[in-house]
Every structure is written in structure tokens, then in C-alpha cells.
Amino acid sequence: MIDAVFAHRIQFAFTVMFHYLFPILTMGLGFFIAVLSTLHLATGDKRYSTAARFWAKIFAVNFALGVVTGIPLEFEFGTNWSRFSAFGGGVFGQTLPLEGVYAFFLESGFLGLFLFGEGHVSRVVHWLSGIGVSAGSLLSGYFIVATDAWMQHPVGYTMDAGGAIHLKSFWAVLLNPYAGWQYAHTINGALLAAAFVMGGVGAFYLLSNQHAEFARLSVKMAVIAGLILSLTQLFPTGDMDSHNVVEYQPTKLATMEGLFETEKGAPLAIIGMPDTQNSRLIDPVFVPDFLSFLAYGNLHATVNGLATYPKDLWPPVELTYYAYHIMVGLGTIFIAIMLVGMFLLWRRRLFQSRWYLWILMLALPFPYIANEAGWVVAEVGRQPWLVYGLLKTAQGTSANVAVGEAVFTTLGFAGVYLVLGLLFLLLVGRVIHQGPQEQAG
Amino acid sequence: MIGSAPYAAADVARGTERMNIVWFWTLAVMLTAYAVLDGYDLGAGAVHLWLAKGNEERRIVLNAIGPVWNGNEVWLIAAGGMMVVSFPRVYASGFSGFYLALMVVLWLLILRGVSIEFRGQVDHELWRAFWDAGFCIGSLLIALLLGVALGNVLHGLPITSDGYFQGTFTLLLNPYSILTGLLSLAILAWHGSNYLRVKTEGNLLERARRWSARLWWMVLILVIAATAATLAVSATMERNFRLYPFALVFPLLTLAGLIAGFFCRHSHDHGAFRSSTAVIAGLLTSAAVTVYPNLLTSTLNPSYSLTIYNASSSAQALRASFVANIVGMIGVIVYSIYVHRTFAGKVQLRDHGY
Numbered sequence: 001m002i003d004a005v006f007a008h009r010i011q012f013a014f015t016v017m018f019h020y021l022f023p024i025l026t027m028g029l030g031f032f033i034a035v036l037s038t039l040h041l042a043t044g045d046k047r048y049s050t051a052a053r054f055w056a057k058i059f060a061v062n063f064a065l066g067v068v069t070g071i072p073l074e075f076e077f078g079t080n081w082s083r084f085s086a087f088g089g090g091v092f093g094q095t096l097p098l099e100g101v102y103a104f105f106l107e108s109g110f111l112g113l114f115l116f117g118e119g120h121v122s123r124v125v126h127w128l129s130g131i132g133v134s135a136g137s138l139l140s141g142y143f144i145v146a147t148d149a150w151m152q153h154p155v156g157y158t159m160d161a162g163g164a165i166h167l168k169s170f171w172a173v174l175l176n177p178y179a180g181w182q183y184a185h186t187i188n189g190a191l192l193a194a195a196f197v198m199g200g201v202g203a204f205y206l207l208s209n210q211h212a213e214f215a216r217l218s219v220k221m222a223v224i225a226g227l228i229l230s231l232t233q234l235f236p237t238g239d240m241d242s243h244n245v246v247e248y249q250p251t252k253l254a255t256m257e258g259l260f261e262t263e264k265g266a267p268l269a270i271i272g273m274p275d276t277q278n279s280r281l282i283d284p285v286f287v288p289d290f291l292s293f294l295a296y297g298n299l300h301a302t303v304n305g306l307a308t309y310p311k312d313l314w315p316p317v318e319l320t321y322y323a324y325h326i327m328v329g330l331g332t333i334f335i336a337i338m339l340v341g342m343f344l345l346w347r348r349r350l351f352q353s354r355w356y357l358w359i360l361m362l363a364l365p366f367p368y369i370a371n372e373a374g375w376v377v378a379e380v381g382r383q384p385w386l387v388y389g390l391l392k393t394a395q396g397t398s399a400n401v402a403v404g405e406a407v408f409t410t411l412g413f414a415g416v417y418l419v420l421g422l423l424f425l426l427l428v429g430r431v432i433h434q435g436p437q438e439q440a441g
Numbered sequence: 442m443i444g445s446a447p448y449a450a451a452d453v454a455r456g457t458e459r460m461n462i463v464w465f466w467t468l469a470v471m472l473t474a475y476a477v478l479d480g481y482d483l484g485a486g487a488v489h490l491w492l493a494k495g496n497e498e499r500r501i502v503l504n505a506i507g508p509v510w511n512g513n514e515v516w517l518i519a520a521g522g523m524m525v526v527s528f529p530r531v532y533a534s535g536f537s538g539f540y541l542a543l544m545v546v547l548w549l550l551i552l553r554g555v556s557i558e559f560r561g562q563v564d565h566e567l568w569r570a571f572w573d574a575g576f577c578i579g580s581l582l583i584a585l586l587l588g589v590a591l592g593n594v595l596h597g598l599p600i601t602s603d604g605y606f607q608g609t610f611t612l613l614l615n616p617y618s619i620l621t622g623l624l625s626l627a628i629l630a631w632h633g634s635n636y637l638r639v640k641t642e643g644n645l646l647e648r649a650r651r652w653s654a655r656l657w658w659m660v661l662i663l664v665i666a667a668t669a670a671t672l673a674v675s676a677t678m679e680r681n682f683r684l685y686p687f688a689l690v691f692p693l694l695t696l697a698g699l700i701a702g703f704f705c706r707h708s709h710d711h712g713a714f715r716s717s718t719a720v721i722a723g724l725l726t727s728a729a730v731t732v733y734p735n736l737l738t739s740t741l742n743p744s745y746s747l748t749i750y751n752a753s754s755s756a757q758a759l760r761a762s763f764v765a766n767i768v769g770m771i772g773v774i775v776y777s778i779y780v781h782r783t784f785a786g787k788v789q790l791r792d793h794g795y
Contacts, residue, residue, distance in 0.1 A: 064558035067511065068551040074521050075543055078536025082605070085536075089529020090754025094762055097522030101769035104515045109773075109780050112508030116794050121783060167754065170761035398537035400605040409544045416548055420555065427562050 007406040008080040008397045013379070014410060015072050017372055018417045022066030024371055026107075027141055027187060028194025029059055030134040032221065037130045041123060046438065047217055052130075054214065054436035055198075060115055061427050065420060067108070072413070080406065084386055084396030091157045091165055092150045092387075094173045099143035107136025141190070142183050149179035151387050152378070153248045165390070178248060181240035182378075188229055188237045189374060192334065193367035195226035199341075200364030201432060203357040214436040216351055219360070223341035223350065230334040238331070239294070245381075246295045249388060252381035254306045255315045256324035257291055258284075266291040266303035271325065276317045279307065315383040323376035330370040337363055460759035461749040464527040465736075467763070468520060469729040475516035476587075476721050477632075481714075482510040484633020486553060486580025487626065490573060492637060492648045499573060501788045503557060503795035505640040508784045510557065512777060514550075526762040530604060530752035531736040538598060538606040538737075539590065542613055546586050553579030561795045581626065588625020592618030595728060596674050600739035604747060617674050624663040628724070631656035631702075632717035638710035640788050646710075653713055654706040660720065661699060668692075671731065676738075678731040688730040695723030 033055050040048035074096075077085050085093075110132030117126050150156075156172030157165045167173070199222025205215035245253045254260075258269045260279035268291040272284030289299040296303070306314055337359060344350040351357075382388055386396040489502045506513075524532045536543060556575035560568070593608070596617050600606045634653040641649060672678055682688055698719030705713035732738065736752060739745035753759060 061558065061562070064554055067514070068554040071518060071550055072547045074518055075536060075547055077525060078532045079540050079543055080537075082533035082537035085525060086530045086533035086604075089525045089532060090758035093522070093526030093529060093754070094758070094765070096525050097519060097762070097766055098769065100515060100519030100522045101766050101773060104518055105512060105769075105773040105777070108511035108515050109777055111511055113780055113783060116504075116508040116791075117783065118793060119791070167758035167761060170765065398533075398540070400537050400607055401540050402607075405540055409541070412544065412548065416551060420551070423555070423559065427559065430562065 002403055002407060004399075004403045004406070005394045005397055007403050007410065008401075009393065011080055011406055011410040011413065012073075012076055015069070015076065015413055015417075017375070018413075018421070019066070019069035019073060020372065020375065021368060022062050022069060023137070023141070024190045024193045024368060025062045025197065026059070026066050027137045028190040028192070029055055029062070029197065030107075030137045031191055032194055032198060032225070033059060034130050034134040037127050041127045047213060050436050050438050051214055051217055054431075056115065057431045058428055060111075061424065061431070063107075063111060065424055069417070069420070080398050080401065081386075081396050082398040082400070084391065087391055087396070088150075088154075088165060088387060091154070091167050091173060092147050094156075094167065094170055095143045095146040095150070099140050099147075103136045103140030103143060105136075106139065107133045110136065138187060141187055142179070145183040145186055146174060146176060146179040148378070149176045149182050152182070152382055153178035153244070154387050154390050178244045181237060181244060185233070185237035185241040185374075188233045189367070189371045192226065192229040192233055193371055195222045195229055196334070196360075196364055196367045198222040199226060199360045200362075203361040204432070205435070206351055207354060207357050207361065211435045219341075219350065219357075220345065222360070223338060223345050226334070227338040227342045230331065230338045233331055234335065238328075242294070249382065250304050251306070251309050251313055251315060252320070252377075253295065254304060254309075255317050255320045256377055256381055257303075258317075258321045259291065259303060259305045261305040261307050262302060263305065264292070264302045265289040265300050266295075266305075268294065274317050274321050313384065315381045320377055320381040323373040323380065327370050327373040327377065330366050330373070334363075334367065334370070458750065460756055460763065461734075461753050463763060464523075464753070464759055465733065465749045466729070467766075468524060468527065469726060471516060471520035471523060473722050473725040475513070475520060476629075476725055477718050478513035478516055479510070480584075480629045480721055481633050481636035482506045482513055483553075483580045483584045484629040484631065485637055486557075486576045486633070487584055487630045488634055488637075488652055490577045492634065492652055493645060496569065497790065498645050499569070500561070500790055500795060501641055501645060502637060503560065503576075504790060505637060505788045507557075507795050509781060512780065514554070523762070523766060526754060527759060528736060528747075528749065528752050529754055531747050534600065534605050534747055534752075535737055538600075538608045539593075539613070540608065541610065542586065542590065542608060546583060546590075549579045549583045549586070553583060557795065584626045584629040585622045588622035589613060589618045591625065591725075591728060592621030594737065595621070595671055595731060597738035597740040599741050600737060600745045600747065601741060602745055604745065604752075606739075617670055620663070620667055620670055624660075624667045627656060627659040627663050628717065628721060631660050632714075632721060635710065635714040635717045639714050640786075642787050650707055650710075657699075657702050657706055660702075664695065664699065664720070664724070675731055676743075677733070677735065681730050681733055685730065688727075691723050691726040691730060693723070695720050695727060698723055 033052050036048045036052040036055070039045065040052060077096075110129040113121060113129035114126065114133050117129060121129075150173060153176060154165075155176050155178075156167065156169040158168045159165050198218045202215040202218030202222060205211045206219065242253075245256070257266075258272060258274050258281050259266055260281075265288070267286035267288045269281055270285045270287060272281030272286075275282050292301040292303055293299050295301065306317070340356060341350060341360065344353050344356055384392050384394070386393040485502055485506055489499065493499045493502045521532075552575050556572040556579055560572035560576070562568075590613075593613055593615075596615065598606045598608065599612070631653060634649050634656060637649040638646060638653055682692075698716045698721075702713060702716035702720065705716055734749045735746045736749060737747040739747075754762075
């Protein structure tokens with residue numbers, strides 16, 4: 001029989017990872033559309049409005065899927081994780097409805113104006129509605145990350161004699177120290193993915209000799225934004241988010257770095273395959289002392305290995321380790337790609353360098369993988385805790401929901417999302433095939 | 442134990458039980474607003490296959506709800522989030538108890554949303570026909586199931602001493618909740634038709650008026666039947682209206698809406714829309730009064746029921762979250778009115794849109 005906790009975990013993991021594909025683009029591309037709208041309003045240059053209108057078509061399809069795949073997640077806090085909600089709802093629930101009230105209303109409300117309102121409202125109001133949509137999506141990111149941050153580092157609560165928790169401070173929950181850099185790193189990741197989407201589509205057009213003007217604008221924006229964002233993804237946002245982990249989640253740190261034994265002057269494993277049974281990495285490539293330096297700013301600092309902690313508190317090692325290394329590995333490659341792109345842009349050879357455009361085009365899906373891998377680190381690395389240090393995952397599930405029900409609904413979602421995914425690719429493919437439409441006025 | 446009462450006595454003693462009542466009514470208002478707003482989206486979807494003939498008319502229906510349906514749906518999401526923070530044990534028990542039914546509702550919400558967004562993307566008759574059917578089925582079944590859910594809340598559920606229950610389909614699809622489901626479908630279909638009366642012209646308007654008139658009769662019959670059935674089924678309905686006679690203003694609102702609706706059957710389209718709004722608001726607020734102070738009533742043992750006192754978060758959590766959410770909702774109401782006003786009037790088909 002499938003383990004009940006596993007069934008609920010698989011359902012949530014699957015639905016949230018599929019859902020998140022869409023907010024990545026909503027948050028990232030929404031921002032760039034707002035930038036293009038602003039440039040158009042400021043300069044009157046039609047290239048910007050043509051570009052904004054093109055991306056808005058993809059944005060609309062993407063947004064719709066983000067919404068419909070997002071509602072299940074709010075429901076799943078109750079359907080699959082009822083004991084977690086009953087336990088912590090009064091505390092972590094402080095940030096949850098704020099996502100709806102302050103962000104979803106904003107983005108959904110103004111989306112109508114943005115997509116339907118051109119010609120119907122003034123240019124300034126139309127521009128403002130685009131800003132509203134982008135701001136709403138970025139704001140929603142904060143509230144949901146803050147909710148997750150509470151699970152990673154619970155704050156702002158007291159516990160009574162019976163083990164129940166109650167809210168102590170709303171502001172402590174809202175301004176959880178864990179949340180700030182986690183949010184920055186998440187948003188940066190979304191923006192970076194959007195940059196690669198713009199670059200990939202632009203590269204495709206350049207390679208197939210279509211829509212040259214639009215393509216050049218897209219690739220240029222992608223490389224400039226992409227270079228900045230790939231670097232800030234590493235530093236400061238990645239570095240500071242890792243410091244969250246160093247300070248508050250030592251088991252996650254040890255797992256993601258594959259550090260089995262406590263070491264003074266701990267090395268950073270660039271690659272290597274974890275052999276958990278024997279507490280070692282196979283074929284590792286180390287940078288000596290470097291993990292100590294990254295974690296504590298001191299080459300000789302002691303970093304606790306997994307052996308320090310009882311085995312029943314270890315997160316799943318292989319999944320966490322690989323997700324982390326995939327994320328960092330890809331992030332490094334992104335920096336390399338963007339450095340090369342910037343160099344070519346500077347030498348005015350970017351648009352003619354076909355070999356580079358191929359790389360840029362093929363790179364398009366990889367930021368999505370990196371973003372998702374990051375979340376796998378965050379969530380799988382937190383196991384066996386649902387709320388770190390407070391509530392185990394196994395204690396948070398809905399005990400009144402039979403395993404068979406959860407398996408049924410997971411399969412149901414898998415089927416629905418397979419169809420939705422195919423439709424999404426079809427429809428976005430058509431928008432790309434039709435290309436940007438230059439319009440008079 | 443989920444239904445234990447850490448707050449009830451202490452809160453009442455401290456006089457802090459007011460926040461529990463405030464949150465009860467806040468949720469009632471949020472859900473009523475959702476029913477009034479997304480209600481016309483759902484209703485329009487449920488009737489559009491009969492009201493709208495041909496591609497152009499179908500596009501008009503979609504564009505009538507197009508700019509606002511997304512924002513309307515958010516009221517449900519916001520209400521759900523608010524329930525997590527205000528009555529976490531009700532949220533936990535209700536959502537896990539209604540597990541399969543809620544999953545079906547989720548898939549239907551996906552079907553409805555995707556049908557609206559995808560229909561106009563490919564210029565092919567079969568593609569459009571498929572999503573037209575999806576839009577109809579999704580909207581119709583959601584309207585029905587929301588009524589079924591409310592019926593089960595009014596009827597009571599087999600909540601055990603640990604505060605949870607298992608809502609199988611055989612349990613949830615009982616005669617009473619099927620009745621409330623049909624009532625919900627009829628009202629939202631009537632409401633949707635009235636919305637389309639306000640937004641359309643020509644043949645569409647004529648058909649919308651005809652359907653609206655027919656649906657009024659269905660609503661009348663079902664309201665009477667459901668009210669009688671609720672009186673029979675609910676242990677608290679008569680008691681509450683006797684205890685709080687001023688609450689009779691809510692059923693009176695329903696009655697006023699029905700009467701106004703009668704006179705607006707064939708003309709006065711805006712009046713018709715206002716009447717169906719009044720009926721929805723009146724019914725939902727009456728339902729709130731009916732169950733008060735229970736949120737989820739146990740059919741096994743009254744002491745197992747989840748109330749606004751024994752299933753809420755702490756007084757501080759209620760206070761903090763109320764302030765945080767109300768501030769935001771004021772802004773929401775202001776700009777939502779602006780957005781709705783921008784798109785008021787008859788639908789004009791344009792290049793962009795659905």
C-alpha cells in the first residue's frame with residue numbers, strides 16, 4: 001500500500017511544481033511588459049508597443065493557467081494538509097489571505113483593463129493597468145514566500161502547555177527575517193527566466209530571418225537584463241538566501257552540500273555523487289575550505305556534517321543534493337551565456353552570431369528547471385519537518401482522507417495538467433508562429 | 442482535539458468574542474460578494490449555449506464577462522484564505538471532509554477558466570464548439586455544486602469527536618442538498634441572464650429576457666421549496682430568527698428581490714439584475730443567520746459541532762488578520778468599482794478581447 005504521507009506529498013509536490021511554471025513567467029514577463037509599456041509611453045517608439053502587445057498575448061495564456069492551477073494549492077492546505085492548517089492556520093494564515101487581498105485582486109482586476117482596455121481608456125490608464133498587473137504578481141510572490149518562510153523558520157508565535165501555537169506578533173510573521181532574501185532570490189529567478197524567454201524567442205526569429213526589428217530588441221533586452229540578473233541570482237540573492245539556511249536550517253545545508261562529516265575548513269563539493277549508505281561522495285571534485293568560507297566567511301570555520309544529526313532528521317539526501325547542484329550548475333552556465341552575449345553585444349556582433357543565437361534559443365527551458373530545482377531544495381531539504389523544528393510532515397496530513405482518494409486525485413491532476421500543458425505549448429507556439437503585429441497607433 | 446474550546450469561555454469572559462462574530466460576518470459578506478459577482482459569470486456560462494447562437498453572439502457573451510471574471514473569481518480565493526486564518530479548524534475539517542467534491546470543483550474551475558481563455562485562440566469551428574461546451578458544463582456544474590456544498594453545511598455533517606468527517610458522494614448528494622444545488626443553479630442562471638440583459642442588444646437581449654422570465658418562476662418555486670425544507674432540516678433556523686428578529690431583514694431582502702424580479706421580467710434590465718443580486722444576497726445572509734454560531738454542524742452530536750468560538754484562531758490572530766485584510770479590501774472595493782464602471786454598458790466586439 002502506498003504510504004499516506006507520501007501520497008499527500010506527491011500530490012502537493014506535483015501540483016505546486018506544475019503551477020509554479022506559470023507564475024515564473026507571470027512575474028518575470030509581467031515586469032518586462034511593464035518596462036516596455038513605460039518605454040513606449042515615454043518615447044512614443046512603436047517598437048516598444050509592438051513588443052509589449054506581442055508578449056501580452058503570451059502573458060494572457062500563461063496568466064490563465066497560473067490562476068487555474070493556483071486555486072488547487074490554496075484548497076490543498078485544507079484538503080490534504082488539514083492537520084497542518086488546524087495547527088498553524090492562525091499564525092501562517094496571517095500572510096495567506098493577504099496574497100488574495102493585496103495581490104490577486106490587483107493583478108486580476110487590472111488585467112481586464114490591460115487586455116481589454118486599449119482604446120477604451122486613456123494611454124496613461126492603460127499603462128497604469130500594466131503596472132498594476134506586474135505589481136500585483138510581484139506582491140503575491142512576497143506573501144506566499146512569507147508563508148513558506150514561516151514553515152522554514154517559524155516566528156511570531158507562542159506555544160501553550162497543550163502544544164498548540166498562537167499568534168504572538170503579526171509583524172514578526174510578515175517580516176520574517178528568512179522571507180526577505182528568499183523572496184529576492186525567487187523573484188530574481190523569475191525575472192531571469194523571463195529574460196531567457198525573451199532571448200530565446202528573439203533568437204529563434206533571428207535564426208529564421210523573421211521579425212528582425214522585434215527580435216533584435218528582444219535579444220538585446222534579454223542579454224542586458226540577463227547578465228545583471230544571472231549575477232544577482234548568485235550574489236547577493238543566492239548567497240544571502242543560503243545564509244538563511246546556514247543560520248536556521250543546518251541539516252538542509254549539510255544535505256544540499258553533501259557534507260556528511262563535520263569539518264573544520266569544510267570543502268565545497270562542485271560535483272560528486274552522494275553515497276548515503278557509506279556517508280561519502282563518489283568521485284568528488286572539491287574546492288578546499290570553500291564551504292566554510294561561503295557559510296561563515298572564514299576558511300577555517302567548522303561546518304556541521306549530517307553525522308551530527310540523528311538519521312531520522314536527515315532530509316532525503318540525493319534529491320536535495322542533486323536539486324541544489326543542478327540549480328547552481330545551471331546558474332553558473334547562465335552567467336557564462338550572458339557574459340558571452342554581452343561581449344558580443346559590445347562588439348556589435350550579437351545579432352549575426354548564429355552559433356550564439358542557437359545557444360540562446362536552446363537555453364530557454366533551462367531557467368525553468370533551475371527555478372523548480374531551487375524549490376525542491378527548499379521543500380525537500382526541509383524534511384522531515386513541515387514546519388522546521390515544530391511539526392513533522394507526517395503530522396500535518398489529512399488523516400481523514402484515505403490514501404486511495406489522494407492517489408485518485410493525484411492521477412486526476414496528472415491527466416488534467418498533461419492536457420493543459422500540451423494546450424499551453426500549442427497556443428504559445430501559435431502566438432510565436434504568428435509573430436508580433438505592427439499596428440498603426 | 443480539533444473541537445476543543447480553548448477560547449470559548451475565556452473569550453466570552455473577556456468580551457473578546459466580538460472578533461469571532463465580526464469574522465463570521467466578514468466571511469459571509471465575502472462569500473456573498475463572490476456569489477453575486479462570479480455568480481453572473483457562472484450563470485452566463487450555464488445559459489449561453491441556449492441564449493447565444495452563432496460565433497458572434499457567443500463572443501459577445503464571453504466579452505460581457507471577459508474584463509471582470511478573473512477579478513470576480515478572486516473573491517473566492519480571498520475568502521478561502523481568510524477562512525484559514527480566522528477559523529483554521531473549520532477550514533481543515535471542511536476542506537478535508539469535502540475532499541473529493543472539492544477536487545471535482547477545482548477541476549471544473551479549471552475547465553471553466555480555460556474554456557473562456559482558450560476558445561478564441563484558434564479559428565476553427567470544432568475548437569470553438571469544444572470550449573463552448575466546456576464553458577457551459579464547467580459553469581453549470583460549479584453553480585450546482587456550490588449549492589450542494591451550502592446545503593450540506595445547512596444540513597449538518599457526520600462530524601466526530603475529533604472534529605473531522607468524511608464526505609462521500611453518497612453522503613453529500615442527499616435530497617436536501619440536491620434541492621439547494623438546483624436552487625443555486627437556477628438563481629445563478631437567472632442572475633447570469635439578467636447580467637446578459639444589461640450587456641447585450643438585439644436578438645441576444647430578447648432571448649436573455651425570455652430566459653430570465655422563465656428562470657424567475659423556477660427560482661420562485663425553488664426558494665419556497667428550499668425555505669420549507671431548511672425549516673424542517675435545520676435545528677437552529679427557527680430559533681435564530683426568533684432570537685434575532687432584526688435578522689428577518691435578510692429573508693425580507695430575498696422577498697423584495699423576488700417581487701422586484703417579477704415586475705422586471707420583460708423589461709427594466711438593470712432592475713432585473715438588481716433583483717437577482719438582492720435574492721442572492723438575501724438567501725446567503727439568511728443562511729448565515731440560520732447556522733449561526735455553528736460553522737460546521739455535527740449530525741452525530743451537537744457538542745462535536747465546530748462553532749465560531751471553538752474553531753477559531755486566537756483573539757489576537759483574529760484581530761491582527763482582520764485589520765490587515767480590511768485595509769486591503771477597502772482598496773479592492775474602490776478600484777474594483779472603477780474597473781467595473783470602465784466596462785459598463787453594452788458589449789462592443791473589438792479586435793482584442795475574446
